[in-house]
Amino acid sequence: MEQILSVKNLSYTYKAGRVNVKALDDLDLEICRGEIFGFIGPNGAGKTTTIKLILNILPLQNGKIKISGEDSSKPKTRLKVGYMPESAVYSRYLTPKELLYMYGRIFGIRKSLLKQRISELLALVDLEKEGSRLIGTFSKGMMQKVSFAQSLINEPSVLILDEPTSGLDPVLRKKMRETILNLRDAGKTIFFSSHELSEVELISDKIGILNKGRLLATGPTKSFMGKKEEGLSLENYFLNLIKEKQ
């Protein structure tokens, strides 16, 4: 299958004052077109750091990242990439429509096309009625929906979601999973991070397990399910793996 996102020998060290924090250690990832890649790891494993490096929000220190075969450092490569951050608080004085319009225009999307896409996206995340309400009045779940809609404004072929279901109630979680599956069926590649195994297990085609900046295991979700039949749930497998490698 065609590779759409490849990460090679990725290491990253934060310099926080005098202490150095090694957040990533020689990470390799390969994500193919049209698959859902679940990136699991406990808090502080380095998931967000990886995503920031892929999006060139953090500068590369080591290694190579390619999106559709192109170097990720050029702004142009992000034209077909969508990104939902971990917990952004969007401007309280704008409405979702205005926010999406602003982001769409930054992508250079034509006005007429953009209006139509915005109403489609608001319908997708169930915010049709609230489209013209100020974001300042929104709950956390609604903010997440805005954030998700925002990531789809440019009809990305690669979608990067950082903990998309965190802080959502069970109903919204289920809805989010269904939407992600639908997007995959529509041909998009999805890279999403989570610290909740059940989430990842349910929808991913492929899984990568990250702990303390190192990739402990990666492969098709099925190969991990095999272990489930041996009476080992993914959760136990995951916990054992983390314990083993310490």
Added chain:
Amino acid sequence: MTAICPIVFATIKEFIRRKDFYVLLILFCVLLTISSMQNFFQIENVSRYVRDVGYSLTVFFSFLIAVTVSAGQLPREIENKTVYPLLAKPISRRMVVFSKFCASAAVSVLSFLLFFIAFLAFDVMKTGGLNPLLFAQAAIFGTLFLCMVCAFVIFLSTFMTFAANITVSILTYLFITGFSDSLRDFSIYTKGAAAICSEIVYYLIPHFDFFNIRIRLTHEWGTLPLWVIASVGAYTVTYSFFLLYFAGVIFGRKKL
């Protein structure tokens, strides 16, 4: 370049919906009304006085808006983490800085023009007539001044907190409008290292005093020749360019 307009329009919308401006505008009108009532207190030539106070208030109030709006742009994006989705768009960090500058300048100039219109209305009521060309020049100088202030504050905001930035900007403004002439005199009348130092400082500081045509306006000294306006314009563009260039470099290297 496609990023500039959407960011500018969104910022203007946010500004209109926040109530800060209306509070300042009301305060502005109250102060103008009070100052125009000074004829109760038997001040001679009250029209000149109204013009003096009115113009100073117009400039100072729009300066305050420029500082508070520009100082918040980048730090708020970082604090709310909206800088991440923004940087994930096909836009460079320098373009983010430049767009934020354009947005702050647009908002500041817009509020300046509103203050200025209110001031003109008062002025016409009190003095009964004015030199339109001179006032147009005052508006141009006000616009240039605010662009320079925005560039200065955006530059500081790449490494200063919101509160520190506002304090430093206001102090710089007060210092320069108050003491830049003394600095010039000092460099002329001293010798040696002190003179050279003060000379260098004099040429490096952002000359907010260049834009001050309050006295000319108050005394109706007639319009400025074109070359003066062109030089001040060129100064503004050059100085702002360097400020924004360094702002882009610092923000570009910032670990977010």
